[in-house]
Amino acid sequence: MIKDQISKPSETQTILKVEDVSKQYRLGEVGTGTISHDLNRWWHKVRGKEDPFLKIGDVNDRSSMGGSDYVWALKDINFEVNKGEVLGIIGKNGAGKSTLLKILSKVTSPTTGTIKFNGRIASLLEVGTGFHPELTGRENIFLNGAILGMTKKEIKSKISEIVAFSGCQRYVDTPVKRYSSGMTVRLAFAVAAFLEPDILIIDEVLAVGDAEFQKKALGKMQDISRGEGRTVLFVSHNMAAVKSLCNRGIVIENGKIVFNAPIDNAISYYLKGNSAVINSKQFGAKYSNAVFALHEISLKNAGMSVLDPIDESLPIELLTNIDIHDAEPHRYIVTYHLYNEIGEAMFSFTNAQSDAALASGNNRLCCVFPADFFQSGQYFLSLFIVKDKREAVFVENDIVSFIVVDGSRDVGVYMGREPGYVKPQFKWQNLR
Numbered sequence: 001m002i003k004d005q006i007s008k009p010s011e012t013q014t015i016l017k018v019e020d021v022s023k024q025y026r027l028g029e030v031g032t033g034t035i036s037h038d039l040n041r042w043w044h045k046v047r048g049k050e051d052p053f054l055k056i057g058d059v060n061d062r063s064s065m066g067g068s069d070y071v072w073a074l075k076d077i078n079f080e081v082n083k084g085e086v087l088g089i090i091g092k093n094g095a096g097k098s099t100l101l102k103i104l105s106k107v108t109s110p111t112t113g114t115i116k117f118n119g120r121i122a123s124l125l126e127v128g129t130g131f132h133p134e135l136t137g138r139e140n141i142f143l144n145g146a147i148l149g150m151t152k153k154e155i156k157s158k159i160s161e162i163v164a165f166s167g168c169q170r171y172v173d174t175p176v177k178r179y180s181s182g183m184t185v186r187l188a189f190a191v192a193a194f195l196e197p198d199i200l201i202i203d204e205v206l207a208v209g210d211a212e213f214q215k216k217a218l219g220k221m222q223d224i225s226r227g228e229g230r231t232v233l234f235v236s237h238n239m240a241a242v243k244s245l246c247n248r249g250i251v252i253e254n255g256k257i258v259f260n261a262p263i264d265n266a267i268s269y270y271l272k273g274n275s276a277v278i279n280s281k282q283f284g285a286k287y288s289n290a291v292f293a294l295h296e297i298s299l300k301n302a303g304m305s306v307l308d309p310i311d312e313s314l315p316i317e318l319l320t321n322i323d324i325h326d327a328e329p330h331r332y333i334v335t336y337h338l339y340n341e342i343g344e345a346m347f348s349f350t351n352a353q354s355d356a357a358l359a360s361g362n363n364r365l366c367c368v369f370p371a372d373f374f375q376s377g378q379y380f381l382s383l384f385i386v387k388d389k390r391e392a393v394f395v396e397n398d399i400v401s402f403i404v405v406d407g408s409r410d411v412g413v414y415m416g417r418e419p420g421y422v423k424p425q426f427k428w429q430n431l432r
Contacts, residue, residue, distance in 0.1 A: 089101070193221070291332070297381070375421050
């Protein structure tokens with residue numbers, strides 16, 4: 001159930017409150033259920049009893065088969081958003097992010113729970129949402145403004161800014177059906193941003209725009225939240241954009257909120273995945289086949305334990321414990337890709353151009369990063385086992401994460417860092 005107002009706003013005004021929201025769908029070709037199910041639900045409602053189908057249903061895990069015709073796309077969602085806050089909603093594909101935004105935007109209703117909010121909501125859920133293809137860009141601006149509750153006078157006062165920001169001046173009097181997807185997103189975003197909604201909801205649509213427009217749109221969203229005090233809910237798989245824009249994040253897994261924290265912590269949790277172990281990871285039978293058996297990947301300072309914090313001012317050892325079963329072990333190499341805490345690729349490295357070739361049986365590869373190579377922060381390694389330098393026989397992204405701390409500060413406490421992620425040691429000379 002959606003309620004239009006929050007009663008008695010607090011000193012830090014809560015502009016959006018989601019309480020015990022769940023959404024259930026029926027799987028298969030019939031999305032709303034069978035006639036017998038509908039009658040059963042109606043009969044329970046008439047008698048004042050609970051919907052019997054709320055007691056069944058599988059969790060929202062797209063990777064596994066369930067035993068029920070019903071699935072909970074969302075289950076028991078609770079959170080609050082304050083006025084002027086920018087909330088990032090992150091999670092894997094199919095986690096329930098878009099379903100949540102559709103409920104908040106009133107595109108669909110929750111199966112259970114309530115949503116309370118103050119003010120107007122504008123949303124960008126997918127390319128061209130709310131645009132009529134036969135109307136011109138200008139006509140769609142007025143149509144969307146009216147839907148948001150704006151008067152014609154208010155829309156007229158903003159239309160020149162909207163058109164200029166979208167960059168679609170030449171086509172504003174052309175039917176939208178002739179626009180490219182990028183032009184449609186530009187105009188839709190400009191309408192949503194400049195018609196001054198109290199809550200702006202954006203679901204990944206900026207990925208359609210070009211790099212120049214994405215930068216422009218992110219700048220506008222920062223102005224909306226920080227300068228104008230309005231609220232933004234932002235869903236994206238681009239962690240760099242999420243980090244630059246949002247101040248808080250919630251992580252959704254299988255239809256449930258599993259983490260709610262400041263945005264840096266939320267991104268680190270999301271990128272770390274289900275692994276609770278940082279700096280070291282043990283592997284079982286799942287990581288063994290006819291070619292190899294992976295036992296352990298760990299990182300630590302030289303002479304230290306994996307349980308100790310990794311100090312950036314000391315050399316760092318990466319240990320890979322792996323068995324090779326093949327009679328020609330020289331055909332295989334180990335390659336790592338290193339990513340920073342917002343998912344950006346830093347570099348790749350391999351044992352191929354070293355003296356540490358793989359041998360039959362057990363191998364304990366040790367790769368050493370020099371002291372003062374990393375800035376403090378969290379990093380993620382993806383592992384590739386490559387055959388004949390061209391065929392990847394094993395790939396796993398984010399197989400292990402590790403945290404580097406600044407040893408000159410309180411060891412074990414993340415205190416921020418200088419700009420960038422690595423600290424190259426260049427040779428300096430004074431040639432006077």
